[in-house]
Amino acid sequence: xxxxxxxxxxxxxxxxxxxxxxxxxxxxxxxxxxxxxxxxxxxxxxxxxxxxxxxxxxxxxxxxxxxxxxxxxxxxxxxxxxxxxxxxxxxxxxxxxxxxxxxxxxxxxxxxxxxxxxxxxxxxxxxxxxxxxxxxxxxxxxxxxxxxxxxxxxxxxxxxxxxxxxxxxxxxxxxxxxxxxxxxxxxxxxxxxxxxxxxxxxxxxxxxxxxxx
Ligand code: SAH
Numbered sequence: 001x002x003x004x005x006x007x008x009x010x011x012x013x014x015x016x017x018x019x020x021x022x023x024x025x026x027x028x029x030x031x032x033x034x035x036x037x038x039x040x041x042x043x044x045x046x047x048x049x050x051x052x053x054x055x056x057x058x059x060x061x062x063x064x065x066x067x068x069x070x071x072x073x074x075x076x077x078x079x080x081x082x083x084x085x086x087x088x089x090x091x092x093x094x095x096x097x098x099x100x101x102x103x104x105x106x107x108x109x110x111x112x113x114x115x116x117x118x119x120x121x122x123x124x125x126x127x128x129x130x131x132x133x134x135x136x137x138x139x140x141x142x143x144x145x146x147x148x149x150x151x152x153x154x155x156x157x158x159x160x161x162x163x164x165x166x167x168x169x170x171x172x173x174x175x176x177x178x179x180x181x182x183x184x185x186x187x188x189x190x191x192x193x194x195x196x197x198x199x200x201x202x203x204x205x206x207x208x209x210x211x212x213x
Pocket of ligand 1: 136152206207
């Protein structure tokens with residue numbers, strides 16, 4: 001998995017395009033400039049790696065389009081050394097972006113094949129990301145509480161265990177809805193209180209129950 005000057009040029013164009021679409025968070029833009037997206041998608045789609053489009057990965061899932069990754073990452077307001085939990089590892093690209101933002105990353109995937117492939121990409125790129133095969137509805141109690149939680153599949157409602165695993169003053173970004181969702185930002189303001197703001201329509205693959213081995 002080489003990263004050539006051509007790839008670097010295509011990433012620079014991608015980042016310029018994200019700026020023109022209103023992304024301003026420099027830590028997000030810098031991460032997207034450095035992470036080789038072409039390493040996270042099937043080779044047959046290699047030529048399209050830096051288009052602003054979602055692309056198919058295995059198990060009938062998709063890698064989110066760069067704009068969506070940038071938008072979710074910006075809303076998350078992450079900072080170095082924060083502990084972040086991602087639900088829906090998929091290709092592993094979003095997790096790698098959070099890692100490039102110097103966060104401690106924990107990520108959960110329910111498809112064994114995607115879990116295993118993402119582990120092997122993390123290894124090849126020497127990314128220290130904690131991954132697990134499991135059901136994201138349950139969160140990851142062993143490492144809770146988290147400063148940030150990022151859900152990259154569409155949930156019909158906010159999973160209770162994820163609310164519980166968020167630190168006070170922590171932020172969760174989660175698409176809520178059925179076929180189409182609303183990007184939702186939840187801030188835990190105290191042990192028992194949460195505030196919610198809405199950030200536009202989006203479309204993610206559904207968050208499903210249980211593991212697919
Ligand atoms: N963040 C990914 C996008 C993945 S698409 C990327 O950067 O490529 C959403 C992923 O969520 C899919 O891989 C799907 O299998 C996974 N998923 C759906 N429901 C889940 C659940 N309950 N727990 C964990 N992962 C889940």
